[in-house]
Amino acid sequence: MATLKDVAAKSGVTVTTVSRVLNNRGYISEETREKVYKAMKELNYQPNEIARSLSKQKSNILGVIVPHIEHPYFAKLIEYLERAASKQNYRIMLCNSHSEFEKEIDYLEMFQSNRVAGIMLCSSNVDIGKFISLNIPVVSYERNVDVGTTSIECDNFQGGVLAATHLIECGCKNLLHFSGIENEKMPADERCNGFIHVCQKEGVRHQEIQCLEDDYYKMDYRNFIEKVLKEKPEVDGIFASSDVIAAQVIQVAKRVGKSIPDDIKLVGFDDVNVATLTSPTITTIHQPVKEMAYEAIGSLIKSAENAIVPSKIMLPVSLIKRESTSLE
Amino acid sequence: MATLKDVAAKSGVTVTTVSRVLNNRGYISEETREKVYKAMKELNYQPNEIARSLSKQKSNILGVIVPHIEHPYFAKLIEYLERAASKQNYRIMLCNSHSEFEKEIDYLEMFQSNRVAGIMLCSSNVDIGKFISLNIPVVSYERNVDVGTTSIECDNFQGGVLAATHLIECGCKNLLHFSGIENEKMPADERCNGFIHVCQKEGVRHQEIQCLEDDYYKMDYRNFIEKVLKEKPEVDGIFASSDVIAAQVIQVAKRVGKSIPDDIKLVGFDDVNVATLTSPTITTIHQPVKEMAYEAIGSLIKSAENAIVPSKIMLPVSLIKRESTSLE
Incomplete structure (x- = not known):
């Protein structure tokens, strides 16, 4: 598999320059950028998301906890959450809690060590405070919580x-x-x-x-x-x-x-x-549900990027x- | 957040030793192991999965591609895939392809850059050869493919x-x-x-x-x-x-x-x-579906750990x- 070094050698620039192009950081001339992209393409270079996540201390993964994947309501919700996340280049890491306290705590630790960018909580046995202390944005979905980043519900x-x-x-x-x-x-x-x-x-x-x-x-x-x-x-x-x-x-x-x-x-x-x-x-x-999912993912990603987001979003029913x- | 260094300092050993304890590598005395665990607990140390993944060049994530999450069959399948993976400390990264060629290719690249440990393919528009060339185990589920690690189907x-x-x-x-x-x-x-x-x-x-x-x-x-x-x-x-x-x-x-x-x-x-x-x-x-999901995840994980697994598994219906x- 091609490395950053190979790309640098092929395009005749330093590894630092290739890294800058990849991360869109610092001034890079259009000419250099094109050279680097051309080399990446020719070498079939795949940026290593893990290494990128490590340097950012954050991944492009959103953790989702639901109580019951197979239930038609959650199946529909997950369908739209995945679509909404995917559109913004985020991925869904899916966890089923069966409302069990122990499993929720496990997931919490796992999300933390995987440096997820945000957590969507559709299950609520764990004290939400535990989630908040992580310093990761948390969107709660149809759950009564008075802390957290955003709560989403229908009317x-x-x-x-x-x-x-x-x-x-x-x-x-x-x-x-x-x-x-x-x-x-x-x-x-x-x-x-x-x-x-x-x-x-x-x-x-x-x-x-x-x-x-x-x-x-x-x-x-x-x-x-x-x-x-x-x-x-x-x-x-x-x-x-x-x-x-x-x-x-x-x-x-x-x-x-x-x-x-x-x-x-x-x-x-x-x-x-x-x-x-x-x-x-x-x-x-x-x-x-579609609109609720898009609002939830939108809030989570914006919040992960440090924007101010609504603390509560309610959508109408019919x-x-x-x-x-x-x-x- | 506590680092490896903090744990090492607190337990009075080197960072290398702490890393060995974490990764269960090399000889470590029971006494040292206990000291390190105690320090980790006291400092509430969370191992960074991203860093671990980077050093292993592999994550604890399994990529799953399905054509239609909301369909009751796939909702049931995902329910059990998550349970089976979770039991073995793996996580599901869920992707919906809607059988679109373009989306499957995108996911493929994403799985590669996230260094997933294995891929479960329940959708099959992409030439399976593309998946094989990744050198990542691929389990195909109810799909006609003649390459790949294991194919799972019912009778x-x-x-x-x-x-x-x-x-x-x-x-x-x-x-x-x-x-x-x-x-x-x-x-x-x-x-x-x-x-x-x-x-x-x-x-x-x-x-x-x-x-x-x-x-x-x-x-x-x-x-x-x-x-x-x-x-x-x-x-x-x-x-x-x-x-x-x-x-x-x-x-x-x-x-x-x-x-x-x-x-x-x-x-x-x-x-x-x-x-x-x-x-x-x-x-x-x-x-x-439950047994099919457990067989699929079992094969994927074993294969990720370089064991030899069946190339085809068929389960009975009733x-x-x-x-x-x-x-x-």
Whole structure:
């Protein structure tokens, strides 16, 4: 493999000059620059990112910690994070925490020793203070943290408002909300508050039921949903806090002899591919995951380059009408 | 941040000795080792992976190229690749190619300059020869390549055999197979061959229809499926080459007035979460993605450490019966 020295010899300049060209530092005449580039090309010279990282004490790598890669929401998020990072010549080092404290701490140390340029935290068991003390920019994603560089979230409250309003407009009189995970405070809890706000304002009967964390990791809420639907036969409108939950509401409703949308209208949250793959398809609250990912990566890179960035960015949601609330 | 020098000073040994302890090289007495570890702990010393990588000319990073992160199959695969790598203290650098030649070439150069320890290639537009010339181990995953370190695939032919046999056992007389992408040769094509093999042996009518690449990236085959189902009303058993296609067969069948499983029995492929989230749930061919991921990462790491590894690893598939072929 060709080295800096080979390039220098071939182009007839010093190693220092080649290094300056590579790092775009100091004055270099156009002529010299061209000579060096020509030699690099002819020798098929590949700059060593590791050596460059060492001299900068920073790499072109962004560390990303998510709780559950396979979950359709995180799969979609990672898709766009990678696209956004790649456009700016950064790479994603992907870590799955399964919300385990121990793993998050391990990743933290690993990010530090790999000199990542920034960390994107979509999981939050570790005290965020541990991340801050690293002196590496940290963007938190849909997590309640009051320190860190930037926190990104969608307008969860507005999502709850849109869902409840739509169900009421569809004629529902007895609303039910399957909300986020018990015992974990998250921005997503605001979905429930938005839902309650509208129900109270409109004087519509409503109940909120929290899902269990264990069910979240198994992506299996069926037994739980069946128990609830059997206990509450009066329910005619459901707002599920994810499309994965909503898909299982469809399955269980069928099992207990109820039809969606005829007997029960259903609204999900997220707008992941699952919402379009079920029968009926799921009316849902669209999270602008693409835009959220681009904002997150943008903030992280700007911050790594020492620019001042927003401490909080909230993006709007929207209602996507599909068959699960169709009136036909 | 504490340096090697600080650790050496604190433990009363030379920097060379500290480096030997860190890299587990040469003879070091237990007493010295303990002194050094104690000093590292007290100083909260973090070894600099970048510097270590530079001295080894190799990092603890594995480059992974997939065509479509958000697709449920790749989301599941990435989940397990990360787990397998993490267990052996390696990290995943994730790249999405969208099967674009240009992006794959860019990633290739990037992997080279980041001195990745190995490359896992789940996308294959680039001439694999380009990867081989890097002198970095390359594992190809469900791709037809005849060079490279190891190729991993599931027994696709057997999958086609299991699907056709099950549909025939369910009483189907007119089988249809939605097969892989046109114009791209992949191990998955063997699913079609296994299907045809059984139909011919059993004397059952069968047709094979190839999906379009564009539909794959959009994950939307609905119009295509609708056209086929309308043209072929005699079909009473369908084998879809992915669960995503199968989910859409359920939707379209409903739209054209056919019930699954009453009028048409349906078998998918992959066994991703979508297969359990539809109504009815999807009978499918289970790919052992977890085991395939562990084999792939195991081969890659062993090969990076210069061990001899298998050139091909094939894992068995199995039939998972669910509601889409239920006889009740």
